[in-house]
Amino acid sequence: xxxxxxxxxxxxxIHLNLVKTDKFKSNLLSFYFLRPLTKEEVTKNALLPLVLxxxxxxxxxxxxxxxxxxxxxxxxLSVAINKRGERHVLRFTVETVNGEYIxxxxxxxxxxxxxKSIIFNPLLEDGYFxxxxxDQEKENLKRRIESRINDxxxxxxxxxxxxxxxxxxFSIYPLGNIEDLASIDKNILYSHYKDIIKTSPxxxxxxxxxxxxxxxxxxxxxxxxxEDIITIPREQIISGAKTKNMVYDDLDVNQGKLVLGYRxxxxxxxxxxxxxxxxxxxxxxxxxxxxxxxxxxxxxxxxYVSSTIxxxxxxxxxDGGIEFENFEKTIDIVKDQIEEMQKGNxxxxxxxxxxxxIKSSTESIKDSIFLISEYFFSQILSNDNxxxxxxxxxxxxxxxxxxxxxxxxxxxxxxYFMRNTKVLNK
Amino acid sequence: xxxxxxxxxxxxEKLYYKKMESGLKVFFIxxxxxxxxxxxxxxxxxxxxxxFVPIGEKAPLEVPEGIAHFLEHKLFESPDNNLFDKFSKLGxxxxxxxxxxQTAYLFSxxxxxxxxxxxxxxxxxxxxxxxxxxxxxxGIIAQExxxxxxxxxxxxxxxxxxxxxxxxPVKIDIAGTVDSIQKINKExxxxxxxxxxxxxxxxxxxxxxxxxxxxxxxxxxxxxxxYDKVEEIKRIFPVEDKKINTKLIEENMMTSxxxxxxxFKDWENGLxxxxxxxxxxxxxxxxEILFSSSSAxxxxxxxxxxxxxxxxxxxxxxxxxxxxxxxxxxxxxxxxYERILRLINEPAETLLWEDDFNRIKNKAIGExxxxxxxxxxxxxxxxxxxxxxxxxxxxxxLLESIEYKDILERYNRHxxxxxxxxxxxxxxx
Numbered sequence: 001x002x003x004x005x006x007x008x009x010x011x012x013x014i015h016l017n018l019v020k021t022d023k024f025k026s027n028l029l030s031f032y033f034l035r036p037l038t039k040e041e042v043t044k045n046a047l048l049p050l051v052l053x054x055x056x057x058x059x060x061x062x063x064x065x066x067x068x069x070x071x072x073x074x075x076x077l078s079v080a081i082n083k084r085g086e087r088h089v090l091r092f093t094v095e096t097v098n099g100e101y102i103x104x105x106x107x108x109x110x111x112x113x114x115x116k117s118i119i120f121n122p123l124l125e126d127g128y129f130x131x132x133x134x135d136q137e138k139e140n141l142k143r144r145i146e147s148r149i150n151d152x153x154x155x156x157x158x159x160x161x162x163x164x165x166x167x168x169x170f171s172i173y174p175l176g177n178i179e180d181l182a183s184i185d186k187n188i189l190y191s192h193y194k195d196i197i198k199t200s201p202x203x204x205x206x207x208x209x210x211x212x213x214x215x216x217x218x219x220x221x222x223x224x225x226x227e228d229i230i231t232i233p234r235e236q237i238i239s240g241a242k243t244k245n246m247v248y249d250d251l252d253v254n255q256g257k258l259v260l261g262y263r264x265x266x267x268x269x270x271x272x273x274x275x276x277x278x279x280x281x282x283x284x285x286x287x288x289x290x291x292x293x294x295x296x297x298x299x300x301x302x303x304y305v306s307s308t309i310x311x312x313x314x315x316x317x318x319d320g321g322i323e324f325e326n327f328e329k330t331i332d333i334v335k336d337q338i339e340e341m342q343k344g345n346x347x348x349x350x351x352x353x354x355x356x357x358i359k360s361s362t363e364s365i366k367d368s369i370f371l372i373s374e375y376f377f378s379q380i381l382s383n384d385n386x387x388x389x390x391x392x393x394x395x396x397x398x399x400x401x402x403x404x405x406x407x408x409x410x411x412x413x414x415x416y417f418m419r420n421t422k423v424l425n426k
Numbered sequence: 427x428x429x430x431x432x433x434x435x436x437x438x439e440k441l442y443y444k445k446m447e448s449g450l451k452v453f454f455i456x457x458x459x460x461x462x463x464x465x466x467x468x469x470x471x472x473x474x475x476x477x478f479v480p481i482g483e484k485a486p487l488e489v490p491e492g493i494a495h496f497l498e499h500k501l502f503e504s505p506d507n508n509l510f511d512k513f514s515k516l517g518x519x520x521x522x523x524x525x526x527x528q529t530a531y532l533f534s535x536x537x538x539x540x541x542x543x544x545x546x547x548x549x550x551x552x553x554x555x556x557x558x559x560x561x562x563x564x565g566i567i568a569q570e571x572x573x574x575x576x577x578x579x580x581x582x583x584x585x586x587x588x589x590x591x592x593x594x595p596v597k598i599d600i601a602g603t604v605d606s607i608q609k610i611n612k613e614x615x616x617x618x619x620x621x622x623x624x625x626x627x628x629x630x631x632x633x634x635x636x637x638x639x640x641x642x643x644x645x646x647x648x649x650x651x652x653y654d655k656v657e658e659i660k661r662i663f664p665v666e667d668k669k670i671n672t673k674l675i676e677e678n679m680m681t682s683x684x685x686x687x688x689x690f691k692d693w694e695n696g697l698x699x700x701x702x703x704x705x706x707x708x709x710x711x712x713x714e715i716l717f718s719s720s721s722a723x724x725x726x727x728x729x730x731x732x733x734x735x736x737x738x739x740x741x742x743x744x745x746x747x748x749x750x751x752x753x754x755x756x757x758x759x760x761x762x763y764e765r766i767l768r769l770i771n772e773p774a775e776t777l778l779w780e781d782d783f784n785r786i787k788n789k790a791i792g793e794x795x796x797x798x799x800x801x802x803x804x805x806x807x808x809x810x811x812x813x814x815x816x817x818x819x820x821x822x823x824l825l826e827s828i829e830y831k832d833i834l835e836r837y838n839r840h841x842x843x844x845x846x847x848x849x850x851x852x853x854x855x
Contacts, residue, residue: 023459026796062728066720070785073792097792101436132729140734143755146682152576252680252854255572288514300565303573321573349515356517360536366461369799 003366003388005205005376010219013200013229015380018215019207019372027208028095028369029112029218031119032377033200035088036232037169043141043176044184044192045088049079050137051189052092055123055130059114068114073097075111077118083174084381085235085312090196092119095369098208109217116221120197129186129193138181145175149251152418153304156257157319160416161310163247164261168236170313198227203380205373237314239265241413249418257418258330260318262410268311268382272409274394275402276309280316281354282346282403283307283337288353290337290346291318299333301326311382316410324419331415341407344400351400359392429638434819437798441819442638448651449626453808454641455633457801463539463634464801467550468530470629470813471622473600474746479660480617481624486662489618490609492567492602495524497615499563501531503554509545518542526596527744528813529622532805539636540644547630547648550623555615568604578681578851585675586687586751586849592671593664596747624656625649631808633801663746668693668845676850684852686759688766691845692741692748699815700824706743707790707825708836709750713739714786715778715833716769717752723769732762744814750840759850770841774834783830790825 006018035045059065069075075096082089094115099105123130148155158173165171206218241263266272284291284307295305305320322330340346365371365388375388386394432441442454473495477488502509502522513520518535520542531550535542574580584599591597601607632641670691697705717724717739727733737754756762769777797803808818 024799026799061725063720063722063725066718067785070720070789072788073795074789075792076796095796097795101438101795102791136729136731139731143683143734147755149680149682150578153573254575255569286514286519287510292510296566297562300562301569303566303569321569323569323572349511353511353514353517356537357514357519360517360519363536364462364534367799367801 003372011222011224012226014202014204014222014226016204016215016218016222017206017373017376018210019205019376020210021207022209024208024369025098025101026095026369027098027108027206027210028093028373029115030091030093030205030373031115032203032205033090033196034203034232035090035196035200036230037083037086037088037172037174039172039177041192042088042172042174043180044189045090045196046081046174046176047134047137047141047184047189048193048196049081049090049092050141051129051133052118052122053077053079054133054137056117057121057123058117060123065114065118069111072107072111073102077115081174083170083172084378086169087232087312087381088174093370108214112217112221120224122193128190131186134184134186134189138184141175142178142181145173145178148173152253152255152257153319153321156259156416156418157317159247159249159418160259160261160317160414161315163245163416164243164315164414165313166243168238170235197224199230201229201232203377205377207369207372235312237265237267238263239409239411241411243414246415247417249416250421251418252422253418253420255321256324256327256420258320258322258327259416260331260334260412261414261416262316262318263413264309264314264316264406264409266314266406266409268314272402272406274398275406276316276409277358278351278354278395278398279341279403279407280307280309281358282350283341283407284318285354286357290341291320291334294333294337295320295330299329301330301333324423327417327419335412338407338410342404342410344404346403348400351398351403355395355398358395362388362392362395432817432819434822437795437819437822439798439819441817444642446625446645446649448649448653449624449655450645450649451629452642452645453629453631453812454636454638455804455808456636456638457633458635460635460801461536462534462801463536463632463636464532464534464805465539465543465546465630465632466530466532466805466809467546467630468528468628468809468813469622470527470627471529471618472525472527473598474526474595474663475622475661476595476598477662478621479662481621481654481656481659486660487617489614490602491598491606492600493610493614493618494529495601496563496567496607496610497618498522498524498529498531499567500555500559500615501550501553503556503559504549504552505554509549512545513542516542516545520546524600526600528809530806530809534802539634540640543632543641543644544648547645551650553616553619555612557612560610560612560615564607567601567607571599571601571604571607574599574601576680578679578685581677581679582685582687582849582851585677585851586689586847589672589675589847589849590670590689590691590749591747592667592669594666594747595663621659624653626656627659629809629812631805631812633805666747670845670847672847674848674850676852678852678854681851681853683755683757684759684850685755686753686762687849688752688763689847689849690750690841691847692743692750692840693845694839695743695746695748698745700820702743702745702814703811703816703821704824704828704832705748705836706741707828708832709741709743709840711783711786711790711828712778712833712837712841713741713750713752714789715782718786720785723765727762727765732756732758732765759848763848767843767846770843774837778833778837780830783833787825787828791822794822794825
């Protein structure tokens with residue numbers, strides 16, 4: 001099956017993307033709102049979906065919304081707030097069982113109308129959001145931001161990015177800042193909401209089976225009042241180390257978390273970007289990678305160790321969970337392995353394996369209704385018109401020289417280490 | 427060839443089955459149009475099977491905590507030390523997991539499926555364990571254990587199990603402890619291997635756009651046949667008292683807010699097959715009615731700021747143990763606990779309405795159907811259900827057969843104050 005997405009302009013800055021398939025037992029509809037990632041609006045953006053989910057003009061409480069979803073065969077409503085590079089993306093999604101499995105093809109409109117109501121017809125009190133909902137969700141958001149620390153691995157990665165990119169917008173945490181919350185109230189949030197609806201680029205995705213009637217319905221959903229649509233600048237790409245620092249967090253933990261942040265300076269539009277992808281996979285992609293073999297299997301220093309490319313920001317992070325005293329030893333191995341790759345000390349087999357792995361996970365997108373929509377959405381974000389097949393071919397074309405060149409751009413910028421000095425000094 | 431085919435018109439899925447002469451059971455669900463293929467080769471052996479009579483012996487043996495998981499890691503060794511290479515060269519992604527009840531080896535691929543399948547069967551059936559590679563693994567697994575020690579969600583869960591169970595090995599951490607894994611040696615690993623990796627104790631499940639005939643050919647060619655026949659493995663479980671172990675376990679660690687697990691220990695155990703799965707479904711429906719985000723209870727506590735969206739309840743049960751867990755994050759876990767106790771003291775008829783039952787049942791049907799989009803969901807659940815003597819393809823029919831009266835009966839026996847425990851992780855002072 002060749003994946004195709006049909007993109008239709010249905011309003012000022014609003015596009016409907018249709019992916020027709022009958023492979024799945026469900027359908028999926030998503031609304032993506034694009035915003036710039038800025039200190040000024042990040043916390044408001046993060047708070048907004050939480051408040052919208054609480055109640056609509058038609059379904060006034062969470063309880064009513066949830067019951068409506070359950071009646072409709074457990075239609076799954078999810079909202080998400082993410083950063084994609086230096087863009088802030090708000091997503092609202094419903095996934096519903098295909099009508100033919102439950103003998104009711106019409107109920108999907110009920111679910112669509114609920115989604116519409118959540119996004120476009122929020123519950124208002126005296127012309128603004130309901131105060132108690134805003135207050136409660138401010139408290140919930142505060143707790144969610146505080147709970148970052150609970151997942152130590154992702155906290156360490158976030159912290160490394162924060163320190164490394166401290167003068168860039170990419171360092172902004174997508175769920176916002178606790179300090180901002182005090183200044184946000186129902187009026188301020190509501191006017192921000194109006195602004196988002198009127199000025200954000202909107203991408204709507206539908207994946208599943210559909211007919212003309214359904215397409216008309218979806219178009220109808222997005223008939224809204226619009227103003228000038230914002231343009232979101234592309235990320236700054238920095239080559240060479242910028243901050244050059246070593247950062248420690250002293251926490252009461254059992255395992256040390258090491259993160260090494262590298263600048264690559266290779267934008268995703270660049271031909272060399274694919275070489276970087278393959279290179280990073282050879283270095284720390286899977287159980288066959290240099291880091292897995294040397295840090296884990298040979299030296300048994302870590303259970304996990306890997307390297308990841310951050311596409312929109314052109315940085316690479318290497319992370320591992322280690323004993324505190326193995327800090328330097330691990331860094332040395334990582335540096336050695338990168339140096340080896342820069343010298344071209346890796347085989348055609350290594351290249352072949354990493355290409356297969358990248359292609360296989362890219363192709364696997366076709367088996368997930370959600371990943372299909374995310375894939376096409378990210379193609380739009382990066383202005384990439386290639387088909388999935390062309391993307392795979394480009395990976396295939398990467399040469400050893402490309403990889404050496406790409407790996408040679410790596411500059412170590414920031415070393416982050418989460419440690420426990422109480423244990424270390426014992 | 428005596429191939430059995432089960433078909434569900436409602437699910438639009440088919441299941442193929444054949445029992446090989448070795449005793450290995452092979453299952454296949456075709457998924458036309460899917461890009462990925464998935465195979466899972468599993469043994470009915472998990473962390474709870476830590477006292478048993480080794481094959482060819484008479485006396486029961488107690489093995490160190492964490493050995494099933496350790497063995498899982500060790501099966502990835504081969505004399506030429508390049509198992510990962512081989513899978514990677516085929517473009518397949520190999521992995522494994524150990525839980526309380528099973529150890530499973532799996533891979534997903536988009537190409538070269540049959541070669542990868544052959545490799546999977548061969549490596550699981552040809553252990554290569556040396557004293558040297560055991561030592562190396564101790565360092566790696568110690569880091570895995572440390573990683574879980576820093577995970578508040580994992581700690582609060584195991585403390586809850588420890589509070590509920592007196593003797594049952596479900597209370598033991600799956601990976602063991604840094605101390606317990608030091609006692610693991612080659613001889614013990616091979617005893618576990620020879621006993622539990624006998625083909626009669628194993629199942630292979632395959633899913634994807636593939637041919638069953640070809641799968642069988644690969645299995646026939648790759649599998650080893652020189653196994654001692656075992657009739658039944660003797661697993662010894664301690665007699666678990668109906669009573670809970672202790673009411674409350676509290677601990678402090680690096681976490682942002684208190685989190686809690688409240689556990690209701692099940693004492694209607696000893697079931698397998700349809701009866702067990704039905705009990706599971708019925709209990710989960712009750713928990714959804716009472717505690718899901720569509721319940722009055724959830725919404726009241728949410729409005730009061732006592733819980734957030736992480737709150738919810740679920741049941742899990744196997745033949746020898748079972749429990750309902752109600753979990754979440756709260757500023758005041760003990761207050762939430764009190765509220766739940768107050769709630770369950772009300773009569774079933776005023777708590778569980780037939781409307782709620784119908785709605786939650788609808789939701790369960792929809793969620794199951796949507797789950798079938800994922801070949802990993804199908805594979806992992808298939809194996810889990812199969813080792814409890816139930817076929818995934820019968821799941822929806824069983825779910826639809828559940829009646830309102832079933833939940834009232836179960837409610838009154840399971841949700842009581844005598845069998846309840848509370849586990850809390852508090853942030854550091």
